[in-house]
Amino acid sequence: MAKIIDGKALAKKIQAEISTEIAALKHRYGRAPGLAVLMVGDNPASAAYVKNKETACHKVGIASFGKHFHQSITQAELELIIDELNNDDRVDGILIQLPLPEHLDAIALINRLEPTKDADGLHPNNLGKLVRGEPGLRSCTPAGVMALLAESQIDIEGKNAVVIGRSILVGKPIALMLLEANATVTIIHSRTKNIKEITRQADILIAAIGKPEVITSDMIKPDTVVIDVGINRINDHEGKSRLVGDVDYSNVSEIASHITPVPGGVGPMTVTMLLKNTLWAYKSKFF
Ligand SMILES: NC(=O)C1=CN([C@@H]2O[C@H](COP(=O)(O)OP(=O)(O)OC[C@H]3O[C@@H](n4cnc5c(N)ncnc54)[C@H](OP(=O)(O)O)[C@@H]3O)[C@@H](O)[C@H]2O)C=CC1
Numbered sequence: 521m522a523k524i525i526d527g528k529a530l531a532k533k534i535q536a537e538i539s540t541e542i543a544a545l546k547h548r549y550g551r552a553p554g555l556a557v558l559m560v561g562d563n564p565a566s567a568a569y570v571k572n573k574e575t576a577c578h579k580v581g582i583a584s585f586g587k588h589f590h591q592s593i594t595q596a597e598l599e600l601i602i603d604e605l606n607n608d609d610r611v612d613g614i615l616i617q618l619p620l621p622e623h624l625d626a627i628a629l630i631n632r633l634e635p636t637k638d639a640d641g642l643h644p645n646n647l648g649k650l651v652r653g654e655p656g657l658r659s660c661t662p663a664g665v666m667a668l669l670a671e672s673q674i675d676i677e678g679k680n681a682v683v684i685g686r687s688i689l690v691g692k693p694i695a696l697m698l699l700e701a702n703a704t705v706t707i708i709h710s711r712t713k714n715i716k717e718i719t720r721q722a723d724i725l726i727a728a729i730g731k732p733e734v735i736t737s738d739m740i741k742p743d744t745v746v747i748d749v750g751i752n753r754i755n756d757h758e759g760k761s762r763l764v765g766d767v768d769y770s771n772v773s774e775i776a777s778h779i780t781p782v783p784g785g786v787g788p789m790t791v792t793m794l795l796k797n798t799l800w801a802y803k804s805k806f807f
């Protein structure tokens with residue numbers, strides 16, 4: 521049976537550290553760190569996630585400048601709001617909740633963010649720093665995955681790491697971080713052939729696909745470390761809605777060496793890294 525990598529527990533531990541650090545710094549600097557989350561429309565999954573972030577901000581002492589806009593907001597209106605937040609000294613981090621409605625150009629909005637306030641690490645400046653191995657704001661989910669591997673004392677150097685998914689938000693930055701940690705990295709995507717042959721070579725397998733339970737136990741070799749980034753809402757046999765990952769947890773956990781559950785794995789770490797990035801941006805203003 522695989523060891524369960526407990527993301528909820530690690531998130532709690534790191535959030536307690538963040539909270540202590542903020543309590544000390546806010547007196548010295550005269551204000552708390554601030555995070556603005558921009559959400560457009562009412563995608564229920566996004567709404568739940570935004571709420572989680574606000575609760576977490578409140579817990580650690582980060583001021584929340586959350587803004588929720590109607591589906592019909594225009595590109596120009598959002599650009600103006602981003603400019604205002606870029607110039608607002610109380611705001612250290614800004615996150616644009618993705619995906620945005622079709623009529624909006626997400627890339628143009630991300631490019632407009634002040635890179636030092638890009639709490640999600642998606643601005644080209646920050647992704648460029650990641651590619652070059654320079655310090656900078658790192659994407660939250662990938663940073664959360666790396667923190668989980670470190671906490672579980674998983675050896676990365678020289679290991680075969682296979683990442684399934686190549687999005688800018690998750691797959692690509694995870695692959696780069698694993699490379700930075702000296703893994704031999706393979707990226708699988710929807711056009712990859714013979715996927716199972718590749719996943720069976722993995723010492724570390726990261727699933728970031730967005731399809732429920734598609735990674736099955738025949739796709740991995742025994743003792744693989746399995747990190748499940750996927751968050752999928754499905755209806756079970758009784759018609760009840762529940763969250764599952766991209767990994768068939770019950771079967772894969774029989775043969776993997778370590779595995780992250782969904783919920784309680786990568787998700788809580790994403791929120792925690794967002795808080796950590798906001799604190800980092802705040803501190804870099806004063807140091
Ligand atoms: N736990 C967390 O904190 C977070 C979880 N998520 C979850 O992670 C998952 C991935 O998110 P995201 O990266 O944004 O999703 P995207 O849809 O942007 O990317 C999915 C990737 O998976 C690839 N893919 C799709 N189907 C297959 C397949 N059958 N075989 C191989 N590759 C495939 C796609 O390939 P191609 O590029 O060729 O289309 C693409 O690169 C989602 O479930 C999302 O909800 C996301 C962010 C944070």
Ligand SMILES: Nc1nc(=O)c2c([nH]1)NC[C@@H]1CN(c3ccc(C(=O)N[C@@H](CCC(=O)O)C(=O)O)cc3)C=[N+]21
Nearest residue numbers: 568569572616617618619640751783784785787788790
């Ligand atoms: N710009 C941007 N950055 C993101 O990082 C981003 C985004 N947009 N859009 C949507 C996805 C999705 N995502 C999640 C983060 C945490 C949980 C999370 O906390 N999940 C809990 C469960 C939550 C529940 O029960 O509903 C868990 O897995 O234990 C889920 C999903 C971040 N995303």
